[in-house]
Amino acid sequence: MDYKIKYQEWLDSPYVDKGLKHELKEIQDSEEEIKERFYKDLEFGTGGMRGILGAGTNRMNQPVVGKAIQGLASFIKQSGVDNMSCVIAYDSRHQSREFSELSASILAAGGVKTYIFDGIRSTPELSHAVRELKCTAGIMFTASHNPRDYNGFKVYWDYGCQMLPEMAEELIRHIEKIDFSDIESIGFEEGLVKKQIIILSDDIDDIFIEKVKHTSIKKSVDKNLKIVYTPLHGTGTRPVMRVLKEMGFRNVFPVTEQLIPDPNFSTVEYPNPEDEKAFEKAYIKANEVKGDIVIANDPDCDRIGVAVNTGDQTYQLLTGNQVGPLLIDYILKTRKEQGSLPNNPYVIKTIVTSELGRVVAEYHGVNCIDTLTGFKYIGEIMEENAKKGTLDFIFGYEESIGYTIGDFVRDKDAVTATLMVCEMAAYYKSKDMTLLDALDKLHKRHGYYVDTLKSINMEGMAGEEQIAKIMSEFRTQSLAKLGEKRVVSKYDYLAETAIDYVNHKDKPTGLPKSDVLKFNLEDGSWFVLRPSGTEPKIKIYFSTVHRDEKTAQEVSKSMMDSVLAIIDQI
Secondary structure: OOHHHHHHHHHHOOOOOHHHHHHHHOOOOOHHHHHHHHOOOOOOEOOEEEEEEOOOOOOEOHHHHHHHHHHHHHHHHHOOOOOOEEEEEEOOOOOHHHHHHHHHHHHHHOOOEEEEOOOOOOHHHHHHHHHHOOOOEEEEEOOOOOOOOEEEEEEEEOOOOEOOHHHHHHHHHHHHOOOHHHOOOOOHHHHHHOOOEEEOOOHHHHHHHHHHHHOOOOOOOOOOOOEEEEOOOOOOHHHHHHHHHHOOOOOEEEOHHHOOOOOOOOOOOOOOOOOHHHHHHHHHHHHHHOOOEEEEEOOOOOOEEEEEEOOOOOEEEOOHHHHHHHHHHHHHHHHHHHOOOOOOEEEEEEOOOOOHHHHHHHHOOOEEEEEOOOHHHHHHHHHHHHHHOOOEEEEEEEOOOEEEEOOOOOOOOHHHHHHHHHHHHHHHHHOOOOHHHHHHHHHHHHOEEEEEEEEEEOOHHHHHHHHHHHHHHHHHOOOOEEOOEEEEEEEEOOOOEEEEOOOOEEEEOOOOOOOOEEEEEOOOOEEEEEEOOOOOEEEEEEEEEEOOHHHHHHHHHHHHHHHHHHHHOO
């Protein structure tokens, strides 16, 4: 349907409120703005929806959310479960509470018993609550680390993991059948009276916190570690500060002004703990107190950024490709020393994550499983192996600073990861080492891995088209060499085919379909192209390893320059 027709339909619709209509009238003279808001429906992908707040089919607003939740209610009904139920959590973003109450009202009207937290909660707490309450589904309202004008939600199924593509596609079919006139809801207060909507007590928090504390493996380590902590105005304050206090960390220095939940993220431009700019105020605090480490969580507290005191009044921000192997090494060697490592342990990483994690795991005699990008795939493997009962999950992570430890959370869990990072740093401090020293030790043992990510923003309809064109060019062209290095294989995860150029053989990738391309070079380097599932950008990952750090850096830069030169010509 033409975007102008959709625009007029919204202006005329009795199901679109006055506020949204007023917003639409203000853009009536801007065809480009109307086009951006109505040229498509906001897509359900990567386990949920995420978009800019505002009026339009390509925006996050109550009609769009209501339609999606009505589709979810229909999906839950047809799933055949006896006791239909859902738990909802939300973070500090604009309209998160309102979207949550709307969703509870729609689900309750559809006969789905709905639990909702009494205030902001983190993503790992939602994942845990789905399984703890034995719910059919879960919803987390958040836009993670996106800018302040975004919001979104993620949908979970009964095993505490975000929906996988096959299930999500079925849900999308239900959503597509819904018109605004099909949305049914009861008043939120009425739902409470009828006990179709239940406000959760602190009991569920207490259970989660106890499980987090139980992951500690060196409870007796000297806790005299100076920790500077910021939740970046999000949900981390309550669970993280509580866990650290109850576990005996007595030198925690919070960035006070960022403890306050704030949908505008007023003291930080971009609440992404991968971005060093988000650490600006934390670094000021760290220099005041001479902190050993600085920790930042994103607004829904599923990711953790870690910076380490270098000893010369500066701090070095570690990447997920560095923190992950450090945690693997610390957890595995400690549990081996204690005799607490299970018989068949395994860790999981994604295909765009550095191979250093695999090498470290295998050094300790532990298997490492690769999967697609996205924690839903890590959760799927955890669930499958838990059902089989033959393998014992230890640790899962991806390069974008997301980690999970133990089996009680099936998504990224920055609460538990924060505890484990602090414990690990305290352990190394007792050995007169920092995390940087421990990382250097890993590099000397296994080689210097240089892993780099280049993200290229391409917004709007034109951006989508350009991303598709880039992927098509790399998918179809014959890339025999990159610079002076021969390309030895190409993994096309959309075609589910791995092409071996050396032996002239094809084989299945062994993983689900995904619009991802991976090229392996003759020296062991590789690069991956992947459109982001949550943001208007294409991501290119580069990885190389060498015994010499300088050489590894040079090879990495050369590979990046060659790939970006190809993209510039597309």
